Amino acid sequence: MPGVLVFAELADGGLASISKELFSAGRPLAQALGEPLCTFIPAEKGGEVAKEAGALGADRVYVAEHPLLREPHPDYHLIALERAVQQVRPSVVLLGKTPLGINVGPRLAFRLGVGVAQDVVALKIEGDALIAERPVYGGNAMARVALREKPFVATVRPKAFEPLDPTPGRTAPVQAIPVAIEPAAVKVKVLERKKVEATGIRLEDARVVVGGGRGLGGPEPFQQLEELARLLGGAVGASRAVCDAGWLPYQYQIGLTGKTITADLYIAVAISGASQHMAGVSTVKNIVAINKDADAPIFQEARFGVVGDWKKVLPAFTDEVRKLLQQ
Amino acid sequence: MPLTIVVTAKQVLDPETPPSALQIDPSRKRMVGPANVPPVVNGFDENAVEAALRIKDALGASNVKITVLSAGKSFVLDVIKKPLAMGADELVLVQDDACENLDAFQTARVLAAAIKSMGTVDLVLCGRQASDWDQAQVPLAIAEFLGLPCVHITRKVEVKDGTVVVERVVPDGAEVIQVPLPAVITVSNELGQPRYPTLRGIMASTRKQPIIRKLADLGLNPADLKPKVELLDLYIPVRQKKCEFISGDNDEEKGRNLARRLREAKLI
Numbered sequence: 046m047p048g049v050l051v052f053a054e055l056a057d058g059g060l061a062s063i064s065k066e067l068f069s070a071g072r073p074l075a076q077a078l079g080e081p082l083c084t085f086i087p088a089e090k091g092g093e094v095a096k097e098a099g100a101l102g103a104d105r106v107y108v109a110e111h112p113l114l115r116e117p118h119p120d121y122h123l124i125a126l127e128r129a130v131q132q133v134r135p136s137v138v139l140l141g142k143t144p145l146g147i148n149v150g151p152r153l154a155f156r157l158g159v160g161v162a163q164d165v166v167a168l169k170i171e172g173d174a175l176i177a178e179r180p181v182y183g184g185n186a187m188a189r190v191a192l193r194e195k196p197f198v199a200t201v202r203p204k205a206f207e208p209l210d211p212t213p214g215r216t217a218p219v220q221a222i223p224v225a226i227e228p229a230a231v232k233v234k235v236l237e238r239k240k241v242e243a244t245g246i247r248l249e250d251a252r253v254v255v256g257g258g259r260g261l262g263g264p265e266p267f268q269q270l271e272e273l274a275r276l277l278g279g280a281v282g283a284s285r286a287v288c289d290a291g292w293l294p295y296q297y298q299i300g301l302t303g304k305t306i307t308a309d310l311y312i313a314v315a316i317s318g319a320s321q322h323m324a325g326v327s328t329v330k331n332i333v334a335i336n337k338d339a340d341a342p343i344f345q346e347a348r349f350g351v352v353g354d355w356k357k358v359l360p361a362f363t364d365e366v367r368k369l370l371q372q
Numbered sequence: 373m374p375l376t377i378v379v380t381a382k383q384v385l386d387p388e389t390p391p392s393a394l395q396i397d398p399s400r401k402r403m404v405g406p407a408n409v410p411p412v413v414n415g416f417d418e419n420a421v422e423a424a425l426r427i428k429d430a431l432g433a434s435n436v437k438i439t440v441l442s443a444g445k446s447f448v449l450d451v452i453k454k455p456l457a458m459g460a461d462e463l464v465l466v467q468d469d470a471c472e473n474l475d476a477f478q479t480a481r482v483l484a485a486a487i488k489s490m491g492t493v494d495l496v497l498c499g500r501q502a503s504d505w506d507q508a509q510v511p512l513a514i515a516e517f518l519g520l521p522c523v524h525i526t527r528k529v530e531v532k533d534g535t536v537v538v539e540r541v542v543p544d545g546a547e548v549i550q551v552p553l554p555a556v557i558t559v560s561n562e563l564g565q566p567r568y569p570t571l572r573g574i575m576a577s578t579r580k581q582p583i584i585r586k587l588a589d590l591g592l593n594p595a596d597l598k599p600k601v602e603l604l605d606l607y608i609p610v611r612q613k614k615c616e617f618i619s620g621d622n623d624e625e626k627g628r629n630l631a632r633r634l635r636e637a638k639l640i
């Protein structure tokens with residue numbers, strides 16, 4: 046019976062998008078193994094989310110409720126997941142490549158003495174192994190790896206799988222998993238959370254993103270990017286070079302070690318298109334690049350390109366966009 | 373007794389190598405760059421060295437000892453000695469043919485064994501991930517194998533009264549976290565630029581020789597280090613997007629034409 050166990054995360058009171066994507070990733074594995082698709086929901090209150098998981102395709106839902114599971118504290122969640130794995134004894138454990146998942150997934154695996162495939166974009170069962178594909182060398186290459194000892198543990202890159210649509214009325218049996226968390230035994234103590242207040246549309250959710258790179262030469266030109274983003278109802282992002290230079294805070298960074306955007310349109314201005322940057326825009330169908338170097342790698346992934354100096358291209362482009370939008 | 377810090381460091385292919393110059397060596401299942409481009413110390417590991425040096429600056433040079441630890445089959449000494457030139461005190465290299473094909477799990481076993489062999493270690497600092505395999509696993513595994521608490525991906529690390537106070541980077545800001553020593557902390561580039569080696573540092577580092585260890589010295593048998601994650605294949609993905617270049621007599625006109633083209637494609 047065991048199963049494929051999806052470690053669920055919550056966002057805005059419901060299942061996080063990545064967790065829905067994990068159901069899509071896990072379903073074919075469960076089918077190949079002839080085992081149920083299960084989910085584990087560690088939360089302060091998991092009831093409503095348990096129903097949502099059933100509608101999204103989970104065959105069995107396990108819920109651990111504890112007040113300490115309200116915040117995404119890796120150690121508390123690791124205790125909860127370890128407990129769930131002891132009980133369910135799954136063949137596969139899937140987590141998101143999220144701040145929580147990249148802490149909890151590997152540590153669970155090492156505790157169990159097994160390996161973990163990190164940041165995977167494709168998964169399948171082949172014989173007695175889990176085969177995973179993962180970008181390596183910053184996305185310049187792909188590796189195909191095999192895990193052969195169960196449970197197979199993998200963290201999955203956000204947006205690598207399309208979330209399934211819920212089936213209204215579909216339900217799954219829900220089982221509570223009691224967890225005891227002894228805060229005194231957890232050495233990692235959060236003293237304070239320093240939140241940066243987000244203004245405007247969230248970069249991750251924006252339909253249009255205007256990204257700026259090192260070629261902008263300083264922080265000032267980002268005002269022009271802001272203006273364009275405002276016109277298009279979008280958000281501004283940046284390359285790591287920009288954040289490392291202190292032109293914008295790190296919350297703006299797009300890429301492998303920054304944010305993954307899901308926009309329909311990404312306008313990259315003076316960004317070379319290093320694979321580590323492009324890792325954050327891999328699901329964007331329409332990339333527009335403005336770069337003075339015709340050989341910049343970004344043009345290999347762009348749908349539309351302008352070879353030119355942004356100082357001249359961008360203002361003319363923005364003015365024309367404004368005109369077109371007024372028509 | 374000085375505070376003992378171990379910083380793990382890896383020698384990697386220079387990530388600034390242009391993609392067009394990268395190739396896969398199928399026999400070793402490795403990415404290789406041009407022969408004339410030397411490897412570098414993994415960038416995040418330099419951030420970890422910098423974090424250690426800031427602790428040394430804060431507590432006083434004689435109160436902190438920084439040991440840099442690396443495992444591999446072979447090293448370019450001028451490269452892997454860079455942390456010494458930055459100001460670290462000693463370099464321990466686990467140099468063994470069997471270190472060539474270790475996965476993250478087994479690399480961490482080797483590093484954990486090396487750390488154990490050093491006696492008392494107060495703080496282990498690691499880069500958040502290596503820029504070659506991008507796994508972000510080794511530090512977490514070291515923590516598990518040594519039974520130490522771990523905070524992953526931080527931008528500030530301070531030692532205070534037998535504890536380490538860090539700022540963990542999270543998507544909407546940071547968490548200030550306190551952990552009793554000993555602990556494992558991973559460092560990210562948000563910490564800030566690693567310092568450049570000074571001339572004095574470089575001179576001092578040329579006089580220092582690395583301490584070389586073999587797996588057998590650590591009580592490890594290569595036959596026990598079979599990968600948990602088996603690398604089957606490595607390939608360069610093909611990018612088949614065809615870019616439509618927007619024409620125009622000058623840059624301004626190209627900009628205007630771009631807007632019109634995007635409108636036509638119903639993208640704006």
Ligand SMILES: Cc1cc2nc3c(=O)[nH]c(=O)nc-3n(C[C@H](O)[C@H](O)[C@H](O)COP(=O)(O)OP(=O)(O)OC[C@H]3O[C@@H](n4cnc5c(N)ncnc54)[C@H](O)[C@@H]3O)c2cc1C
Nearest residue numbers: 258259260284285286300301302303315317321322337355
């Ligand atoms: C492990 C690792 C993780 C990383 N993670 C990330 C990540 O998450 N996100 C990220 O972005 N990067 C990441 N990087 C860094 C990445 O490799 C690149 O160094 C970075 O993306 C480069 O930023 P850039 O394109 O702004 O700068 P550059 O590569 O310097 O490109 C600047 C571009 O601007 C163009 N330009 C200059 N002047 C003009 C002008 N007047 N008009 C038009 N164009 C002009 C140039 O032709 C050039 O193409 C990572 C690197 C490593 C090793």
